[in-house]
Amino acid sequence: MLSKTSIDVRFNLKRSGFSLNVDVSIPGQGVTVIFGHSGSGKTSLLRCIAGLEKSPQGYLSVHGAVWQEGKRVIPTHKRPLGYVFQEASLFDHLTAQGNLNYAIKRSSDTVTSNEVEHIISLLGLSKVLDRFPSQLSGGERQRVAIARALLVKPKLLLMDEPLASLDVARKQEILPYLESLKQALNIPIIYVSHSPDEVARLADHIVALDQGNVVANGPMNEILSDLNFPLRLGEDTGVVLEGDVVERDTQWHLMRVQFGADKGTLNPVNSSLWVRDSGCALDKPVRVRILARDVSLALEHHENTSILNVLPGSVVEIASDVDDGMDLVKIDVGSTIILARISKRSVTHLELVANKQVWVQIKSAALVQ
Amino acid sequence: MGFTDADWSAIGLTIKLASVVTLLLLLIGTPIAWWLARTRSAWKGPIGAIVALPLVLPPTVLGFYLLLVMGPEGPIGQLTQWLGIGLLPFTFWGLVVASLFYSLPFVVQPIQNAFEAIGDRPFEVAATLRANAWGQFFTVAIPLAKPGFITASILGFAHTVGEFGVVLMIGGNIPEETRVISVQIYDHVESLEYTQAHWLAGGMVVFSFVVLLALYTFNRNRSSSASNGSSMRFGG
Structure with missing residues (x-):
């Protein structure tokens, strides 16, 4: 053709x-x-x-x-x-x-x-x-x-x-x-x-x-x-999210990046991330890279944590990592997919299975563009 | 003392011969060197060996066969007679033809080495920049092989100046026509004119030394400037 x-x-x-x-x-x-x-x-x-x-x-x-x-x-x-x-x-x-x-x-x-x-x-x-x-x-x-x-x-x-x-x-x-x-x-x-x-x-x-x-x-x-x-x-396993810079917090030098296909209808809390302020203009399309090793999972929402970005999501799928002790967990956070790389012990301990609701804690998200 | 009129005539003739031969060899040798450098044909070996033959053959052998080929019964002789040029042996142009063969490897090999040193990459780059084969040859191969051309010219010229055996076989000893410096020296020695022979022979030693010195200095400056520049341009 x-x-x-x-x-x-x-x-x-x-x-x-x-x-x-x-x-x-x-x-x-x-x-x-x-x-x-x-x-x-x-x-x-x-x-x-x-x-x-x-x-x-x-x-x-x-x-x-x-x-x-x-x-x-x-x-x-x-x-x-x-x-x-x-x-x-x-x-x-x-x-x-x-x-x-x-x-x-x-x-x-x-x-x-x-x-x-x-x-x-x-x-x-x-x-x-x-x-x-x-x-x-x-x-x-x-x-x-x-x-x-x-x-x-x-x-x-x-x-x-x-x-x-x-x-x-x-x-x-x-x-x-x-x-x-x-x-x-x-x-x-x-x-x-x-x-x-x-x-x-x-x-x-x-x-x-x-x-x-x-x-x-x-x-x-x-x-x-x-x-x-x-x-x-x-x-290096991880996902890349494409979004726009929608808000700037000058006091703490942070920017909020909103991602997901249908930005208007999504709950902004569940579909955006705070990242370090790189000085780029508002409404500029950016890419945020989240490595699976920087993502951890919890069953409850912890208020007192240093982690800036905590999103609710549900487990889609779990697979073994190349490392014998680790699993890769694919989580749907409503607007996008995020991968977490956690120990097999934790997967068993948290009794993670498909469709289970979890809190996704993103320790670091890097603006790559 | 100094050079006699006959000496001067021999010097002039030698320079004329070497210049004509070097120019013609650059024209003939470049395509041969290009083909040898780039071909993957099975003929590369045999053709390369034929080009290199004059390096090892006694000049008399080369001269003998050229004499036969260019003589009245030889194919080139027949051709030149048919063309109305007459016969080439014992003429200046016969000497030119013989020298072309005799000095061929000294011109082809430096150019071939220079072409080979360029590698494939610059030609691929040129192709992605829309240059066709001719464009690639003239805008990439020739400028990048310039040092090879300079070496080839110097060696081709110097080697033609120094030939003797082939000249005797093909050219003989005709003043103003085929009597070059090396033959003139031979004549002087034959007639026991050692002083005259010294002038010419010493001149040749000085000339050869200066030429080689220039060549080596040129090559040394080039390699040191190349290593001063940053590496890895066409590498990998």
């Missing part, structure tokens, strides 16, 4: 000791994270989509345009895509500006000087344009590479772990740029990552790969709250 709104991907790739078998349809908008451990075939899949890797029996259509059908292959340089490699891979013989010009000259559409300025300021590059790649920091190089990929005016942006080769500080430097990019751009992004943190910050949709096979494919919330998600994340 040709779909005008989706990206349909079908690839079979055999390499010695590795095979990739992918047949998925992903949304033609937002950020799709291809998630998996190293060696799961994420990068190979992305390279197939770009046409850098040859898959003779592949099929690929993007927004209804067929990029590959078996041996009929549109070569990479004729595909309207942008690609950011794991290492910045700037042209060493050109300055940052020269690297950008390389893209501008070859863009499928004319790039106006306004657009160039917009992208340069979006990625904070105005001060480094006359430097050569060897004179740039790792983070700056990667930002130039991202700007360069955007300046060919792609209809699909492919990013292969653009943060993987950077240290933690550089990652934190670039992530905000990626987040603002996501909001500023109206093109689908396919983003390869093995980092749950990047998934929490960026993903709208997740395709999980394991040993070359798709083991999960769906909206970010569904995948992360699925107790049977095959790629066990251990300590």
